[in-house]
Amino acid sequence: MSAMTPPPPLQEIIDDFQAMQGEEKIQLLLEFSRELPELPAELEEAAMEPVPECQSPLFLAVDASRRDHVVLHFSAPPEAPTTRGFASILHQGLNGLSADEILAVPDDFYLNLGLESIVSPLRLRGMSAMLTRVKRRLQQAT
Template structure:
């Protein structure tokens, strides 16, 4: 597997260290850690990710001297979607475009959530990563 940025690799390791329902508990913890949007960023200017089961919007800013800034907006009543967004935020925000583009598209399989979360929900984290990468390639 391609090396993950250290922060994302740590998250994958955290999920690998727990089993069953504890994975969902960890995902819920991540959902509570999704930071609020900066005051100057409004959801209306963000890209929707319709593949997610719940409304999710993202912003990708690669103008910060080689460091990518990621922002996500998801409703509090969508903890799975918020958890996935928080994983990507904590794991990739501040990384270089090259580091993010090198992340395997299916890295989320290593989180071990396939038995706890539906494939339709997992499609959401895949779509978020794909859109981030698309922004960085454009």
């Protein structure tokens, strides 16, 4: 895998978005928002890192205790479907991968989703901020 290629689970999501047009992309993003897993009982939002760049409240936690199997947790309110959708894309695309695979994800991969015509640049920057914070946590864990 080259440093500029998203890992296969994330590339599959990108391919799904690229196969759709306009309103279909919004529907897919909403579908992702409904698929964001609940936090495990032992993890509270208060113990998670906030991502203030997101327009809606978003919190994340990165468990890098095993570098070959990183576990990601995201929390966003149900009334923030765009933010939840972005978090779910990152969760489905990166959860369980190795730290090295996640660190190799291009920072601007989200541009390949083709959402810039239907989602504000400010919201897209929120997705970028989520990935940046995940990567920072992984770098701090080494």
